[in-house]
Structure formats: structure tokens, C-alpha cells
Amino acid sequence: MPTIFTHVAVPVCAAIALGKRRVPVAALLVGMLAAIVPDFDGLAFKLGIAYGGMGGHRGFTHTLLFALVFGLVGWWLAPRWGMRRATGWAWIALCTVSHPLLDMLTNGGIGIAFFWPFSDVRYFSPWRPIEVSPIALKRFFSPRGAQVLLNEMFTVWAPLLVVAVLALVARRSVERRDGAVAA
Numbered sequence: 001m002p003t004i005f006t007h008v009a010v011p012v013c014a015a016i017a018l019g020k021r022r023v024p025v026a027a028l029l030v031g032m033l034a035a036i037v038p039d040f041d042g043l044a045f046k047l048g049i050a051y052g053g054m055g056g057h058r059g060f061t062h063t064l065l066f067a068l069v070f071g072l073v074g075w076w077l078a079p080r081w082g083m084r085r086a087t088g089w090a091w092i093a094l095c096t097v098s099h100p101l102l103d104m105l106t107n108g109g110i111g112i113a114f115f116w117p118f119s120d121v122r123y124f125s126p127w128r129p130i131e132v133s134p135i136a137l138k139r140f141f142s143p144r145g146a147q148v149l150l151n152e153m154f155t156v157w158a159p160l161l162v163v164a165v166l167a168l169v170a171r172r173s174v175e176r177r178d179g180a181v182a183a
């Protein structure tokens with residue numbers, strides 16, 4: 001996995017691109033949670049569940065099906081965010097699904113059984129620029145941990161931020177033009 005800091009880059013950058021009106025802060029916070037929730041299966045390690053099984057790490061929480069189901073949190077909360085229910089569902093499902101997709105880009109661990117239970121195939125992207133991060137917190141605060149974070153800055157945060165800022169600029173200029181037309 002990339003570190004949890006990097007998983008939240010996806011909703012944060014999406015919210016920058018879409019703007020506060022479309023993604024209010026509360027929706028962003030739940031989106032950030034959705035982006036890291038699949039790794040709560042790390043708890044499975046502690047419970048002694050085998051790494052390779054679907055109950056273990058990178059198991060069922062890292063599937064498309066899980067993201068679609070977890071998206072229901074967005075369906076439920078959407079009215080509070082001033083969103084249509086389908087939009088709230090899509091927002092949370094997309095934030096959740098970004099997690100296994102990012103995991104596929106890491107150069108270690110086991111692949112992602114994205115289409116489980118329909119297929120047991122574990123996928124990795126053919127291009128895997130992200131250093132896999134140490135799972136144990138103890139090892140995380142080490143030179144290797146720092147190296148992983150630096151790598152993620154360049155491979156995930158920087159490109160996503162560039163795209164987000166470009167989208168923000170484009171959106172602002174469209175809004176300004178539409179505003180001028182309306183006035």
C-alpha cells in the first residue's frame with residue numbers, strides 16, 4: 001500500500017478540482033475516510049488471518065464490490081451535503097475504489113483481487129512507480145519510511161495536484177465567463 005497520507009490525496013485533489021460547492025468539507029472528510037477504509041483490514045494481521053485469504057490484507061475490502069457497497073454511506077449522507085443521493089453514492093464509491101487502484105501501482109505486497117467474488121485473479125498494474133510502504137508503524141518512522149513518503153510526493157501528490165489545480169483554473173474561468181453572461 002501507499003501510506004494512508006497518500007490515499008487521501010485522491011479525494012483532496014478531487015475536491016480541489018471540483019470546488020467546495022460540489023464537494024463540501026463534510027463530504028470531503030468522509031471521502032478521505034473512504035479512501036483509507038480498505039486498509040482497516042490491516043487489523044486482520046493482528047487477528048492472525050492469513051495474508052493470502054480474502055479476509056486478510058488486500059482482500060475483500062480492496063474490491064470493486066466493497067467500494068460500491070461502501071458508497072452507500074454517501075447515499076445515506078448525501079442530503080446533509082446538499083447532494084443528490086446518487087451523486088453522494090458515486091463520490092464515496094469513487095473515493096473508496098481509488099484505494100485498490102493506487103495499491104495496484106505499488107511495487108510490493110500481493111496483487112489486488114479487484115473483481116472478487118467474480119474472479120480470484122489478483123491484479124497489479126504493469127507500471128508500478130509507487131514504493132510499497134512498510135506496514136508496521138515502527139518501521140515507518142525510519143529512513144525507509146522517509147524514502148517512501150518522498151517517493152509518494154513525486155509519484156502521487158505532485159501529478160494529482162497539478163491536475164487538480166489545472167481543473168480548478170479551468171472551472172474558475174468557465175464560472176467567470178458564465179457569470180459574465182448571466183450579468
Ligand SMILES: [Zn+2]
Pocket residue numbers: 001038039058062099100103
Ligand atoms: Zn490497501
